[in-house]
Amino acid sequence: MDNERGDQTRTPAGISSNDGIESANIADFYDALSPFYHLIYQDWPASIERQGDQLRALIRERWGEQVHSVLDAACGIGTQSLALAARGYRVIASDISRSAIERATREAARRDLDIEFIVDDMRTLDLTAGQAFDLVIACDNAIPHLSGEAEIRAVFAAFHRRLQPGGGCIISVRDYAGIERQGTRLVPFGVRRDGGTRFVVFQVWEFDDEGYDLNFYFLEDPADGAPITHVMRSRYYAVTTGTLVRLMREVGFRDVERLDDHFFQPLIVGTRP
Numbered sequence: 173m174d175n176e177r178g179d180q181t182r183t184p185a186g187i188s189s190n191d192g193i194e195s196a197n198i199a200d201f202y203d204a205l206s207p208f209y210h211l212i213y214q215d216w217p218a219s220i221e222r223q224g225d226q227l228r229a230l231i232r233e234r235w236g237e238q239v240h241s242v243l244d245a246a247c248g249i250g251t252q253s254l255a256l257a258a259r260g261y262r263v264i265a266s267d268i269s270r271s272a273i274e275r276a277t278r279e280a281a282r283r284d285l286d287i288e289f290i291v292d293d294m295r296t297l298d299l300t301a302g303q304a305f306d307l308v309i310a311c312d313n314a315i316p317h318l319s320g321e322a323e324i325r326a327v328f329a330a331f332h333r334r335l336q337p338g339g340g341c342i343i344s345v346r347d348y349a350g351i352e353r354q355g356t357r358l359v360p361f362g363v364r365r366d367g368g369t370r371f372v373v374f375q376v377w378e379f380d381d382e383g384y385d386l387n388f389y390f391l392e393d394p395a396d397g398a399p400i401t402h403v404m405r406s407r408y409y410a411v412t413t414g415t416l417v418r419l420m421r422e423v424g425f426r427d428v429e430r431l432d433d434h435f436f437q438p439l440i441v442g443t444r445p
Contacts (some may be wrong), residue, residue, distance in 0.1 A: 186199040198317050201406040202248065202269030207391045208402065209249045211364045211371050216251070223311075224255025226435050227342070231307065234441060235340045239306040244335055245294040245327075246314035250276035250287070257285040261307075264300065266292035294325060297330045304336045311344040313437065316383070316408045321419060324411065329423040341425060344437040348410040353379050357389070368395045383409040416440045 210216035231239050240262055244253045247265035249272050257263045257280070265287055267273050273289045280287045292299045294310060295318070308331040318324050333381050351357075361373035372391040377384040390402040413430045419442055420428045425442030432438055 173338050197269070198406065201404050202267065203271040204402070204404045205388065206249055206269060206271040206275045208371075208373075209275075211366060211373055212361060212389065214362065214364070220251055220255045220258075222286065223252055223435070224259055226246050227252060227256060228259050229310075230342065230431070230439070230441075235307070235338070235443070238338065239340065241305045243297075243300060243303075243305040244309050244311075244312040245292075245297060245334075246312070247276055247289070247329065247394045248277050248312060248314075249274050250289075252290075252309060253287055254279060254283060254285060257287050258283065260371045264288045264290070264303075264305075266290045266294070266297070266299065268293050289413070291361050295330060297334055300334055303334065305334055305339060306336055307340050307342065308334055309342045311342070311435075311437070312347050313344065313408075315343055315345055315416065316348075316411050317406065319380075319407075319409060320413075321415065324416070325419050325423060328425070332423050332425060332444055337444060339444050341420070341440075341442045341444070343416070343440050344435055345411075345413060345416065345440065347374050347413060347438050349412045349414070351410070353410055355379060355385070357384075369393065379410075383407065383411075413438055413440060 207336040213219040231303040242256050242261045242263045244263060244265040247253045247267045250265065253263050253276065254267040265276060268291065270291050273291050277289045290299050315327065317323060318327060335341065346384070356381070357377040359377060361375070364371045364373055369395045372393070374389050376389070380403055386406045389405040392400045392402060417428050417430060420440060420442045424444065426445050428440065428442035430438055430440055
């Protein structure tokens with residue numbers, strides 16, 4: 173999860189051990205984050221539009237006009253799903269977080285968009301078994317929530333199974349190879365306003381050999397009333413894009429490569445033969 177730059181404490185469950193993150197903990201993290209997720213972006217509606225244009229341009233460049241159906245396998249509150257549905261794609265969107273799916277459903281209804289949202293784990297995609305899509309996506313650094321290469325390989329295999337022959341896969345991730353991965357790092361997102369409330373948003377990353385524990389802070393400062401600090405905690409595996417390219421190839425994708433300057437994060441794309 174990244175962003176497009178542009179004296180109470182509440183700490184939901186959600187931090188894992190260094191051995192990897194349990195699926196329940198991922199769900200807890202995003203359940204707690206979903207009311208605040210739009211504040212990651214300086215202007216969430218504008219980001220939806222920009223990302224929709226960027227993804228549509230890439231889809232047409234890579235796979236022409238043959239993409240009609242899309243599975244968004246880590247949809248969160250719907251940033252990419254809303255954008256693609258508004259551009260005429262038939263979208264099914266899933267996420268492990270029930271609260272995120274509930275919010276995404278409301279956001280789609282507000283925009284009069286027809287999207288099927290389901291609670292599902294991208295490691296298996298059980299609820300879309302038997303369906304085939306023209307495109308599978310997983311954006312906003314969702315893949316590094318997985319605990320290691322074995323889980324990532326299983327996810328890529330699940331994506332491969334859900335694709336029509338000739339179908340494409342797009343994931344977006346942070347470029348961990350370009351980050352100094354040691355010690356503690358403060359990652360500021362900035363000051364946001366939501367209605368009459370000011371939020372200060374930042375992350376603290378605590379690195380070890382395999383990745384980092386993420387602490388996500390939303391300092392809520394209402395115009396009247398006491399400030400509240402919301403803290404969500406999770407775990408990320410600092411996997412490099414080179415490893416992701418290799419793992420995608422290993423499960424059978426072809427023409428796999430990293431693309432820069434197409435999106436706010438690096439993209440890894442591949443095609444099912």
